[in-house]
Amino acid sequence: MAQAMIISVDVMGGDHGPSVVIPGCDLLLSRRPDVRFALFGDEAVVRPLLDKHPRVREASTFTHCEVTVGMDEKPSQALRHGRRTSSMWKAIEVVKRGEANVAVSAGNTGALMAMSKICLRGLAGIERPAIAAIWPTLRAESIVLDVGATVGADAQQLMDFAVMGGAMARALFQVESPTIGLLNIGVEEMKGNEEVRAAGQLLRESNLPNLTYMGFVEGDDIGQGKVDVIVTEGFAGNIALKTAEGTARQVGAYLRAAMSRTLFARIGYLFARTAFQRLRDKMDPRKLNGGVFLGLNGIIIKSHGGTDAEGFASALDLGFDMVRNDLMAKINADLSVYHRGRLGVANVEP
Amino acid sequence: MAQAMIISVDVMGGDHGPSVVIPGCDLLLSRRPDVRFALFGDEAVVRPLLDKHPRVREASTFTHCEVTVGMDEKPSQALRHGRRTSSMWKAIEVVKRGEANVAVSAGNTGALMAMSKICLRGLAGIERPAIAAIWPTLRAESIVLDVGATVGADAQQLMDFAVMGGAMARALFQVESPTIGLLNIGVEEMKGNEEVRAAGQLLRESNLPNLTYMGFVEGDDIGQGKVDVIVTEGFAGNIALKTAEGTARQVGAYLRAAMSRTLFARIGYLFARTAFQRLRDKMDPRKLNGGVFLGLNGIIIKSHGGTDAEGFASALDLGFDMVRNDLMAKINADLSVYHRGRLGVANVEP
Numbered sequence: 001m002a003q004a005m006i007i008s009v010d011v012m013g014g015d016h017g018p019s020v021v022i023p024g025c026d027l028l029l030s031r032r033p034d035v036r037f038a039l040f041g042d043e044a045v046v047r048p049l050l051d052k053h054p055r056v057r058e059a060s061t062f063t064h065c066e067v068t069v070g071m072d073e074k075p076s077q078a079l080r081h082g083r084r085t086s087s088m089w090k091a092i093e094v095v096k097r098g099e100a101n102v103a104v105s106a107g108n109t110g111a112l113m114a115m116s117k118i119c120l121r122g123l124a125g126i127e128r129p130a131i132a133a134i135w136p137t138l139r140a141e142s143i144v145l146d147v148g149a150t151v152g153a154d155a156q157q158l159m160d161f162a163v164m165g166g167a168m169a170r171a172l173f174q175v176e177s178p179t180i181g182l183l184n185i186g187v188e189e190m191k192g193n194e195e196v197r198a199a200g201q202l203l204r205e206s207n208l209p210n211l212t213y214m215g216f217v218e219g220d221d222i223g224q225g226k227v228d229v230i231v232t233e234g235f236a237g238n239i240a241l242k243t244a245e246g247t248a249r250q251v252g253a254y255l256r257a258a259m260s261r262t263l264f265a266r267i268g269y270l271f272a273r274t275a276f277q278r279l280r281d282k283m284d285p286r287k288l289n290g291g292v293f294l295g296l297n298g299i300i301i302k303s304h305g306g307t308d309a310e311g312f313a314s315a316l317d318l319g320f321d322m323v324r325n326d327l328m329a330k331i332n333a334d335l336s337v338y339h340r341g342r343l344g345v346a347n348v349e350p
Numbered sequence: 351m352a353q354a355m356i357i358s359v360d361v362m363g364g365d366h367g368p369s370v371v372i373p374g375c376d377l378l379l380s381r382r383p384d385v386r387f388a389l390f391g392d393e394a395v396v397r398p399l400l401d402k403h404p405r406v407r408e409a410s411t412f413t414h415c416e417v418t419v420g421m422d423e424k425p426s427q428a429l430r431h432g433r434r435t436s437s438m439w440k441a442i443e444v445v446k447r448g449e450a451n452v453a454v455s456a457g458n459t460g461a462l463m464a465m466s467k468i469c470l471r472g473l474a475g476i477e478r479p480a481i482a483a484i485w486p487t488l489r490a491e492s493i494v495l496d497v498g499a500t501v502g503a504d505a506q507q508l509m510d511f512a513v514m515g516g517a518m519a520r521a522l523f524q525v526e527s528p529t530i531g532l533l534n535i536g537v538e539e540m541k542g543n544e545e546v547r548a549a550g551q552l553l554r555e556s557n558l559p560n561l562t563y564m565g566f567v568e569g570d571d572i573g574q575g576k577v578d579v580i581v582t583e584g585f586a587g588n589i590a591l592k593t594a595e596g597t598a599r600q601v602g603a604y605l606r607a608a609m610s611r612t613l614f615a616r617i618g619y620l621f622a623r624t625a626f627q628r629l630r631d632k633m634d635p636r637k638l639n640g641g642v643f644l645g646l647n648g649i650i651i652k653s654h655g656g657t658d659a660e661g662f663a664s665a666l667d668l669g670f671d672m673v674r675n676d677l678m679a680k681i682n683a684d685l686s687v688y689h690r691g692r693l694g695v696a697n698v699e700p
Contacts, residue, residue: 218589219593222593223599239568239590242568242570243594245570246572247601250573250574251601264622265621268619272619274614
């Protein structure tokens with residue numbers, strides 16, 4: 001793009017707030033010097049940090065905000081005192097006004113989603129939003145959605161998620177017709193609950209040019225990279241994501257315990273330390289940090305609240321990729337093909 | 351027990367059938383020489399194997415069955431041609447008649463559950479059965495139920511699962527008042543779906559003497575061993591279980607790739623091979639093989655279909671433990687306390 005990309009940032013979000021977010025912005029600038037930031041936060045905390053990171057200061061506009069949304073606030077509370085005034089709201093609002101291309105926050109997920117819905121509003125024809133996570137697999141990476149925005153999504157909502165997840169896969173993986181699977185407890189047609197079975201039928205019958213529907217997939221297929229996009233309702237998706245994170249940490253703990261137990265094991269560890277470093281890099285949760293809110297009039301990226309500067313930079317990077325690869329245009333294009341198909345308009349056009 | 355324990359076995363179940371099941375029985379006898387088996391299967395295949403494993407032959411009765419339930423059959427199909435005639439049905443039936451203490455099958459889960467429900471019938475006061483899995487954790491082991499029997503369990507059914515899972519934890523872990531958590535997508539009271547929130551309220555208000563309710567737990571809490579028993583509806587539970595299995599395999603594949611990549615890593619591997627062996631043992635899915643069907647008038651153990659003799663012996667071992675520690679008596683005792691509490695009878699007794 002000719003114009004610089006502008007990423008708006010809720011500097012106050014996350015467990016560590018500005019002390020992680022500003023260094024994270026600095027890291028992104030070292031990789032992508034042309035990016036510009038619109039920063040929102042409490043100037044008493046943010047100004048001194050900008051003085052320590054002059055590169056960020058030069059590349060940013062800064063807006064002081066009186067209000068910070070707490071990490072434990074309920075969405076309703078956050079809206080009551082933070083609507084229009086908080087750093088979170090203002091970071092979203094500039095996306096709505098077209099003054100930034102994407103917003104990134106490490107703040108409270110529920111509040112961020114509630115404010116995003118009210119400020120940006122839903123895309124035409126999409127009933128409910130989804131949060132899409134990027135999942136490391138043995139093949140490469142897959143997209144899993146929804147991981148917690150829409151508990152109890154029905155068949156039509158799951159179908160919407162498939163279309164939006166497909167558009168995101170086209171943006172992220174540069175494939176023309178990404179493969180899609182519906183998460184279920186078996187691969188046979190009669191398995192699972194009514195919503196999943198009905199969504200399977202919708203996907204089979206939809207015949208969308210930009211999607212390759214592969215049927216049901218099971219929990220252990222996600223990490224094998226069986227499909228590009230895994231579609232699921234938010235309750236099961238959130239549990240799958242957190243269970244996978246917990247299992248990876250658990251195996252890491254077993255490995256550390258085993259490698260420090262005997263002298264021979266410790267010697268072996270020294271010989272193989274480059275290999276262990278590769279493994280750590282491969283499993284580093286900071287590398288794939290960031291959930292993408294889909295189904296709204298604008299792109300919002302949610303960073304893990306507890307991440308460090310490296311992790312926050314990954315979330316910024318994800319936002320950068322989504323803008324550079326035209327996520328919103330791809331979603332809108334795919335939705336319009338899908339909705340034309342549903343209305344049968346495609347068949348009656350001259 | 352004074353009398354020998356009798357384990358009934360569907361010899362035809364599983365991907366490999368008798369060639370895995372009979373050697374599995376032999377392995378169990380090497381550890382528990384007093385066990386006796388009631389074997390059911392096709393004599394043309396089973397007899398020659400019994401001749402190769404005389405210890406099993408001596409410790410068993412064998413009943414020829416004309417019909418074998420296929421691994422891919424729908425439950426309705428299996429019932430149509432296998433009811434009263436198949437090795438699966440007959441293995442269950444002797445539990446009903448009191449001629450065996452527990453039945454073990456590596457056959458088709460859906461068919462095994464359908465036959466178990468029809469043959470044994472549900473426990474009084476329990477609407478739906480659950481399958482309980484034993485989950486390795488950083489602390490020790492936990493019980494997770496339901497992992498696939500009852501999709502869309504409601505609050506009352508989740509409450510029943512909590513009582514039965516608690517009884518199983520008392521039998522398996524020898525704790526007086528096991529800790530229980532409800533699987534959810536957050537720990538705050540307003541999180542999740544209606545059923546989970548209502549089940550949380552039932553558990554808080556129930557005040558059962560044999561349960562310590564700890565509130566909601568998330569997917570990553572399971573592997574940390576935060577509670578003894580994790581209660582969930584069958585769809586999310588099955589997805590959590592398979593996602594964890596898939597993630598463990600994925601990390602194992604990363605580790606193997608890293609350790610074989612350079613000469614130094616391979617030398618390191620040689621030094622640390624005892625440590626790696628410990629890790630493999632720790633993560634060996636055969637060690638904790640077997641789902642326990644709860645909520646029926648009898649104990650049925652479902653072994654993984656694809657396991658080997660070692661894995662099948664673990665499933666037999668689990669059945670042995672459940673009988674020796676009086677699982678059925680503990681479930682009945684806990685259910686009766688629970689139902690008395692619900693009816694308020696406890697308060698009006700003299």
